[in-house]
Amino acid sequence: MAARSMSNWVKFAALLSVLAAPAMAKNAAQFGVGTTPTQEQIAGWAIGIRPDGQGLPDGHGSVKDGDEVYANTCAACHGTFGEGAGRYPRLAGEGKLTGDRPEQTIQTYWPYATTLFDYIDRAMPFPTPHVLTPDQVYAVTAYVLNLNGLVGDDFVADKETLPKVQMPNRDGFIWKDPRPDTYDTACMSDCVSPDAIKITSTAEGKSLTPKTTGPLDTAMPQ
Numbered sequence: 001m002a003a004r005s006m007s008n009w010v011k012f013a014a015l016l017s018v019l020a021a022p023a024m025a026k027n028a029a030q031f032g033v034g035t036t037p038t039q040e041q042i043a044g045w046a047i048g049i050r051p052d053g054q055g056l057p058d059g060h061g062s063v064k065d066g067d068e069v070y071a072n073t074c075a076a077c078h079g080t081f082g083e084g085a086g087r088y089p090r091l092a093g094e095g096k097l098t099g100d101r102p103e104q105t106i107q108t109y110w111p112y113a114t115t116l117f118d119y120i121d122r123a124m125p126f127p128t129p130h131v132l133t134p135d136q137v138y139a140v141t142a143y144v145l146n147l148n149g150l151v152g153d154d155f156v157a158d159k160e161t162l163p164k165v166q167m168p169n170r171d172g173f174i175w176k177d178p179r180p181d182t183y184d185t186a187c188m189s190d191c192v193s194p195d196a197i198k199i200t201s202t203a204e205g206k207s208l209t210p211k212t213t214g215p216l217d218t219a220m221p222q
């Protein structure tokens with residue numbers, strides 16, 4: 001087959017697949033692709049907890065109960081007193097986020113105790129999350145809050161008490177990005193004709209992308 005007619009075949013095949021795509025989506029059921037998720041499956045994924053506590057499960061856990069959960073499932077990585085072990089993060093203590101080496105702990109960083117619960121529930125203990133019961137997550141959350149001096153020794157965490165814990169960095173987050181989406185003002189009338197627009201400069205050849213190999217001092221844009 002001549003090269004030219006071959007390329008026409010390729011174009012024809014591409015056109016066919018574009019035309020066929022919507023029909024395939026429509027007939028997904030017919031092809032037996034996927035299943036409709038059950039309410040139970042959706043509930044398994046919808047575990048998000050809001051700052052005001054919406055989504056927190058039933059159950060409760062005390063600082064005292066959390067002591068044991070923490071010792072058994074967290075201390076190996078985060079240290080007996082939350083001081084961090086090896087390269088694993090420190091969880092407890094004071095510090096500053098604003099220095100050259102920000103000191104991130106539950107006390108200095110986390111804005112809501114409910115978000116802390118959510119994080120522990122979905123991500124810890126690393127690397128096998130979801131092995132703790134809601135009571136155990138409540139307990140260990142109470143325990144690490146206590147390690148940070150944010151709740152008393154007799155604190156019991158549940159869906160009523162956790163949203164009421166005042167975290168020191170609560171107001172340290174900027175929830176609304178103040179920057180505009182674009183610095184240009186959209187032209188709505190008498191705009192320049194697209195044909196008159198000429199590209200006068202591109203990023204090509206300007207070495208704007210940092211190199212990703214080699215020592216750091218040569219990895220910066222030139």
Ligand code: HEC
Nearest residue numbers: 073074076077088089104105106109120124125126127140
């Ligand atoms: C095998 C080690 C390991 C174990 C066990 C473990 N963690 Fe972690 N933890 C990590 C690592 C690694 C990170 C950082 C994860 C990241 O940044 O993506 C982390 C992060 C955290 C953070 C966030 C720290 C921050 O401020 O960024 C919290 C809170 C936390 N873990 C709590 C717990 C609790 C509670 C347990 C026990 C139920 C636990 N972890 C068990 C390794 C561990």
